[in-house]
Amino acid sequence: MQGMTEAVLDAVRFEGSAEQAGPTDLAMLAETVGADLEAMGHDVAFTPSPPMVCICRTPEIRRALRNIVDNAVRYGTRARLTIENDASTAHIHVDDDGEGIPDDQLARVFEPFVRLEESRNRDTGGYGLGLSIARMIARGHGGDVCLSNLSKGGLRATLSLPLA
Numbered sequence: 001m002q003g004m005t006e007a008v009l010d011a012v013r014f015e016g017s018a019e020q021a022g023p024t025d026l027a028m029l030a031e032t033v034g035a036d037l038e039a040m041g042h043d044v045a046f047t048p049s050p051p052m053v054c055i056c057r058t059p060e061i062r063r064a065l066r067n068i069v070d071n072a073v074r075y076g077t078r079a080r081l082t083i084e085n086d087a088s089t090a091h092i093h094v095d096d097d098g099e100g101i102p103d104d105q106l107a108r109v110f111e112p113f114v115r116l117e118e119s120r121n122r123d124t125g126g127y128g129l130g131l132s133i134a135r136m137i138a139r140g141h142g143g144d145v146c147l148s149n150l151s152k153g154g155l156r157a158t159l160s161l162p163l164a
Contacts, residue, residue, distance in 0.1 A: 019057045021141075023164055026052045026061070026090045027083050033065050034081050043078035044069065052083060052090040053164045056141050061161070064137040065092060067130035068145065068157045072096035076154055085163060089143070092159040100149040109147070110135050134159070 027049040034046040054061075072079035076096020083092045101109060108114055112132045135145040143161035150156055 019059065021055050021057050023053050024056050024058045024061065026054050026092060026161065029058065029062060030065060030081050030083055030092050033062060033069055034079070037066075037069055037073060037079070042073040044073065044081070045078070046081045047083075049083040052085050054090055054141070054161045055164050056161065060137045061141065061159075064134040064145070065094075065159055067134040068094050068159060071130055072098075072155070072157065075099075088163055089160050090163055092161075094157045094159075095150060095154055097154045100153065100155045101147060103149065106147050106149075110145075131157075 028051065031046045031048070034044045038044045069079045069081070072094050073096070076098030078097055080095045081092065082095075083090060085091065110131050112129055131145065131147075138145045138159055138161065141161055143159065146158050146160070148156050148158075
């Protein structure tokens with residue numbers, strides 16, 4: 001119960017953040033998040049990329065990306081991070097090797113407290129807030145988080161943010 005309460009409070013804190021936004025190199029941030037999880041023993045790989053700068057509240061974007069990568073290593077064994085951009089948006093892709101998510105559930109997993117892993121065991125799943133928080137943070141920065149199943153199996157989560 002304490003863990004769930006802390007997760008809810010974290011979500012509320014991000015809604016009302018007063019931290020000032022500043023320039024952040026998303027490629028460096030993605031590499032750092034990946035390296036941190038790799039140092040904890042998770043199978044995470046990052047494909048190097050040129051710098052991509054976004055104006056954001058860095059701790060919040062780090063939290064959003066960390067939630068996404070945590071899901072990838074928890075449910076998909078490993079995470080592969082790549083980053084690309086179009087004219088105005090950076091896209092951080094996190095691919096995993098899991099089973100993916102049924103197409104009719106892709107939108108539902110962004111709802112608070114929704115977990116597709118139904119055991120309610122804290123060791124096999126969280127509280128169903130990670131993707132909700134990640135999307136809330138991304139949208140608060142003018143971006144989004146989207147999910148898609150990969151044709152070869154696995155899931156792709158994409159964190160998209162406007163470039164500076």
